Amino acid sequence: MKFLPVSEADRAEMLRTIGAPSVEALFSSIPKEVRQAPDLPAPLSEIEIRRLMGGLSSRNATARDSAFFLGAGLYNHYVSAIADQMLLRAEWLTSYTPYQPEVSQGTLQSIFEFQTHICLLTSLDVANASLYEGASALVEALLMAERAVRGRRRAVLSHGIHPEYRETVRTYFANLGFEVVEVPVHAETGRTDAAALESAVDEATFAVAVQSPNFYGVIEDWKAGSAAARARGALSVAVIAEAASLALLSPPGEGGADIACGEGQSLGVPMNNGGPLVGFLSCRAEHQRQLPGRLVGQTHDGEGRRAFCLTLSTREQHIRREKATSNICTNQGLMALAANIHMSLLGKKGLREVAAQSHAKSEYLKAGISKVSGYRIPYSGPTFNEFTVEGPGPAGPLLAALAQRRILAGVPLSRFGGESDPRRFLVAATEMNTRDEMDRLIAALREPR
Amino acid sequence: MSVELEEKAAKAGSAGQLRPEPRTEPLIFERSGEGKVGYSLPPLDVPEGAGIPGGLVRWEIEGETEVSEVEIARHFTRLSKLNFSIDQALYPLGSCTMKHNPRTNEEAARLPGFAASHPFAPEEVSQGTLELAWRLERFLIELTGLSRVTLQPSAGAQGELAGILMVRAALAKEGNPRKIVLIPDSAHGTNPASAHFAGYKVRELKSNARGTLDLHVLEEAMTEDVAALMLTVPNTLGIFESQILEIARVVHARGGYLYCDGANFNSFVGMAKPGLMGIDVMHMNLHKTFSTPHGGGGPGSGPVAVAEKLAPFLPRPTVERRADGTYTLDYDRPESIGRLRTFLGNYGMFVRALSYISAYGNRIGEVARGAVLNANYIRAGLTGVYHLKYDAPSMHEVVFSDKKQAEHGIQAMDMAKRLMDYGFHPPTISFPLIVHGALMIEPTETEGKPGLDAFVAAMRAIAREAQESPEVIRNAPHTTPVRRVDEVAAARNLVLRWRPGPRT
Numbered sequence: 001m002k003f004l005p006v007s008e009a010d011r012a013e014m015l016r017t018i019g020a021p022s023v024e025a026l027f028s029s030i031p032k033e034v035r036q037a038p039d040l041p042a043p044l045s046e047i048e049i050r051r052l053m054g055g056l057s058s059r060n061a062t063a064r065d066s067a068f069f070l071g072a073g074l075y076n077h078y079v080s081a082i083a084d085q086m087l088l089r090a091e092w093l094t095s096y097t098p099y100q101p102e103v104s105q106g107t108l109q110s111i112f113e114f115q116t117h118i119c120l121l122t123s124l125d126v127a128n129a130s131l132y133e134g135a136s137a138l139v140e141a142l143l144m145a146e147r148a149v150r151g152r153r154r155a156v157l158s159h160g161i162h163p164e165y166r167e168t169v170r171t172y173f174a175n176l177g178f179e180v181v182e183v184p185v186h187a188e189t190g191r192t193d194a195a196a197l198e199s200a201v202d203e204a205t206f207a208v209a210v211q212s213p214n215f216y217g218v219i220e221d222w223k224a225g226s227a228a229a230r231a232r233g234a235l236s237v238a239v240i241a242e243a244a245s246l247a248l249l250s251p252p253g254e255g256g257a258d259i260a261c262g263e264g265q266s267l268g269v270p271m272n273n274g275g276p277l278v279g280f281l282s283c284r285a286e287h288q289r290q291l292p293g294r295l296v297g298q299t300h301d302g303e304g305r306r307a308f309c310l311t312l313s314t315r316e317q318h319i320r321r322e323k324a325t326s327n328i329c330t331n332q333g334l335m336a337l338a339a340n341i342h343m344s345l346l347g348k349k350g351l352r353e354v355a356a357q358s359h360a361k362s363e364y365l366k367a368g369i370s371k372v373s374g375y376r377i378p379y380s381g382p383t384f385n386e387f388t389v390e391g392p393g394p395a396g397p398l399l400a401a402l403a404q405r406r407i408l409a410g411v412p413l414s415r416f417g418g419e420s421d422p423r424r425f426l427v428a429a430t431e432m433n434t435r436d437e438m439d440r441l442i443a444a445l446r447e448p449r
Numbered sequence: 450m451s452v453e454l455e456e457k458a459a460k461a462g463s464a465g466q467l468r469p470e471p472r473t474e475p476l477i478f479e480r481s482g483e484g485k486v487g488y489s490l491p492p493l494d495v496p497e498g499a500g501i502p503g504g505l506v507r508w509e510i511e512g513e514t515e516v517s518e519v520e521i522a523r524h525f526t527r528l529s530k531l532n533f534s535i536d537q538a539l540y541p542l543g544s545c546t547m548k549h550n551p552r553t554n555e556e557a558a559r560l561p562g563f564a565a566s567h568p569f570a571p572e573e574v575s576q577g578t579l580e581l582a583w584r585l586e587r588f589l590i591e592l593t594g595l596s597r598v599t600l601q602p603s604a605g606a607q608g609e610l611a612g613i614l615m616v617r618a619a620l621a622k623e624g625n626p627r628k629i630v631l632i633p634d635s636a637h638g639t640n641p642a643s644a645h646f647a648g649y650k651v652r653e654l655k656s657n658a659r660g661t662l663d664l665h666v667l668e669e670a671m672t673e674d675v676a677a678l679m680l681t682v683p684n685t686l687g688i689f690e691s692q693i694l695e696i697a698r699v700v701h702a703r704g705g706y707l708y709c710d711g712a713n714f715n716s717f718v719g720m721a722k723p724g725l726m727g728i729d730v731m732h733m734n735l736h737k738t739f740s741t742p743h744g745g746g747g748p749g750s751g752p753v754a755v756a757e758k759l760a761p762f763l764p765r766p767t768v769e770r771r772a773d774g775t776y777t778l779d780y781d782r783p784e785s786i787g788r789l790r791t792f793l794g795n796y797g798m799f800v801r802a803l804s805y806i807s808a809y810g811n812r813i814g815e816v817a818r819g820a821v822l823n824a825n826y827i828r829a830g831l832t833g834v835y836h837l838k839y840d841a842p843s844m845h846e847v848v849f850s851d852k853k854q855a856e857h858g859i860q861a862m863d864m865a866k867r868l869m870d871y872g873f874h875p876p877t878i879s880f881p882l883i884v885h886g887a888l889m890i891e892p893t894e895t896e897g898k899p900g901l902d903a904f905v906a907a908m909r910a911i912a913r914e915a916q917e918s919p920e921v922i923r924n925a926p927h928t929t930p931v932r933r934v935d936e937v938a939a940a941r942n943l944v945l946r947w948r949p950g951p952r953t
Contacts, residue, residue: 005897088555093550112946275793317641327607333745
């Protein structure tokens with residue numbers, strides 16, 4: 001088989017060296033009762049695999065063949081060819097966690113640069129080497145806040161946080177003895193209800209988490225969450241599900257956030273049908289020893305050259321076991337590299353231009369849809385590149401019908417359960433959309449149904 | 450470094466460090482220069498957006514880069530050359546399964562129907578992505594002999610948490626979630642950490658003189674307070690728990706669940722089935738057994754297979770096939786533990802794993818046969834030269850120790866560094882914790898005899914050096930881009946980021 005380099009002759013010689021009569025004999029420690037060959041199809045050649053995969057791929061509508069306005073935490077942004085080409089270099093693709101710094105300086109330095117970019121974008125002091133994705137990053141941020149202010153048991157979450165993030169928090173927190181309180185968004189503005197937030201935060205609260213732009217697309221003021229947290233000695237957690245916004249909106253650090261966390265997919269990672277993505281986590285310096293996951297630090301080698309290595313590993317599971325800050329081990333190394341390349345390439349001007357174009361297109365589309373009879377924008381709060389639309393009827397069938405015409409117009413809120421209005425859906429625009437595509441969507445909504 | 454040593458290192462196939470090569474590279478932030486650009490966007494075809502109130506706008510991302518695409522290409526190419534990788538030579542990092550990553554899988558994952566698709570597109574136009582996930586689940590069900598699989602967990606550790614949460618949900622439904630999870634002292638550190646985050650106390654079980662779990666120890670510990678035993682099969686010493694059926698009987702007799710850490714599934718995939726062993730729940734690492742690339746530390750993917758009785762508690766949504774042959778996501782699972790993350794999981798890894806399993810098909814047992822043969826060949830080549838604390842039969846990896854070399858003041862860490870001069874990535878060191886000075890070697894099935902012979906020769910040469918010229922080892926590595934890195938200084942004086950300097 002083509003991935004197996006040991007020849008028949010080599011095998012015979014190796015068995016002689018080992019002193020075993022057959023390869024089969026090496027499996028003698030496995031009880032016979034549990035041995036069984038799998039009932040799988042015959043092996044496929046590369047040509048057949050291409051045929052199989054090509055067939056499966058062709059049955060999906062994508063951002064390449066459709067007018068594409070899907071978001072809800074996963075966005076279609078520009079990624080330069082050089083980012084993905086670079087990921088295919090074997091030195092990046094086929095290496096692992098840089099436990100041995102002398103032969104891993106490439107990966108270590110890239111993570112150090114990634115950490116720096118995340119700090120610059122969030123205006124906070126330190127960041128870790130990446131987490132799986134946005135939802136588990138929020139979990140880690142909350143657990144970290146709890147460790148920092150020990151002895152408290154309540155986490156206050158805005159209902160404007162992505163519903164899958166909130167569900168993930170409930171899953172992780174189910175057995176840890178913490179209480180999760182959710183604060184609604186204001187029915188008119190779509191912003192987290194300030195009065196409700198303030199009254200939900202008490203002396204037992206360790207964290208107050210708010211997402212901006214929130215799940216409904218509305219931009220929140222970080223200061224509201226951080227003021228509510230600070231008043232009761234809790235930490236404020238800024239949640240970002242659309243990281244492109246960080247280049248245009250006032251960053252968490254400036255808004256008084258203690259911790260920022262979220263999804264970095266918009267920063268150079270393809271949508272990949274929802275994964276792999278890249279979670280991030282940054283915080284103020286005083287909490288740096290509570291950060292979970294891998295951290296890369298700068299140091300020097302025996303001859304005084306600058307060098308990098310994994311550091312503070314005594315927080316981690318392989319040393320601390322059940323007392324570790326997190327159970328995370330393998331994280332999202334290659335995606336963090338993709339994000340580093342992308343952020344470095346776009347840099348100061350490009351990140352901002354992407355954000356500004358996304359916002360401009362979204363404003364154009366929002367204005368156009370709001371003028372279609374039967375459609376309205378239910379929230380008055382300002383939005384970045386995504387907004388909630390309320391249509392004349394159930395959103396699901398409408399969006400399915402548009403998809404047949406290669407317009408992926410939005411994500412129905414009914415998909416996320418709860419008591420959301422079935423007529424409502426999210427629409428996102430990015431720098432990838434053309435005016436022509438947006439006009440097609442607006443025209444399609446105008447057609448009688 | 451002496452001329453003789455240099456020749457020796459070169460002969461052993463030095464790590465491709467052709468001099469003169471730059472040994473360090475400036476940070477990308479240090480390459481930045483005002484006015485340079487590395488991207489282009491189309492001109493804006495709509496009016497400028499003005500929807501954001503002034504107080505919520507940011508003006509500048511201070512310190513961010515300004516570089517050209519050329520500089521990006523050079524920077525990341527030069528950085529990459531400071532890395533060791535599987536495509537270069539044997540990467541015997543025990544427990545991590547550093548095997549060849551077939552490039553067909555990379556090509557498949559980049560097809561637009563996968564890479565440019567969105568999980569919230571209507572199901573009618575997502576049948577291909579759903580079918581692929583469904584097919585992968587069928588393959589994993591067949592290989593494990595269990596009933597259902599969730600593909601959602603992002604990596605092995607999250608799979609562990611999902612598995613233990615399912616056990617907890619099942620026990621809670623019966624009336625008592627119980628308090629304790631039993632974990633052998635040879636286990637991966639993620640096991641106790643995951644059990645803790647599922648709300649359990651951890652009780653560590655001492656391995657016996659063979660390095661395996663002792664039935665008496667288990668029987669004594671297995672009370673009605675115990676929810677599960679988390680067992681790595683084969684264990685981290687590379688030893689198969691031959692009494693697995695008896696172990697399962699003891700756990701089940703007291704109403705507990707048998708959790709299998711499937712990080713080492715690559716040693717028996719296609720040869721034996723966890724479902725037949727009495728295992729109730731097991732995570733797999735797609736980046737280990739099924740060869741999705743390790744990428745310098747992820748992404749992983751940690752599907753969990755479960756027995757029928759745990760299926761109601763699977764994370765949601767599950768992928769289902771309707772009677773008419775179409776595929777759908779089922780969110781309506783009232784007993785589900787919930788979700789561990791957004792969307793469906795690391796979908797791109799599902800594509801690669803399906804491609805990989807398809808290439809082997811019903812001959813996938815060759816993976817295990819090759820891995821076990823290679824590990825035993827290395828074991829035969831190094832027995833007597835390195836101390837072997839546990840001499841039970843090895844499966845896919847073998848754990849030696851530095852006991853003999855420690856007599857000359859040479860630790861496992863020193864030998865790991867010296868191995869770099871001979872052109873190999875070091876094995877895993879200092880793990881498992883029950884072997885002092887451990888050298889955990891996993892060659893995988895994708896290494897040929899010449900590579901294995903070269904590795905054995907290098908390890909033997911290092912053992913000789915330990916006796917004859919220990920200072921060469923103590924000062925290693927000599928040929929890597931940087932010399933031994935001061936990890937203590939990194940932790941003492943934390944520098945976790947670059948900071949913009951004062952403007953000139």
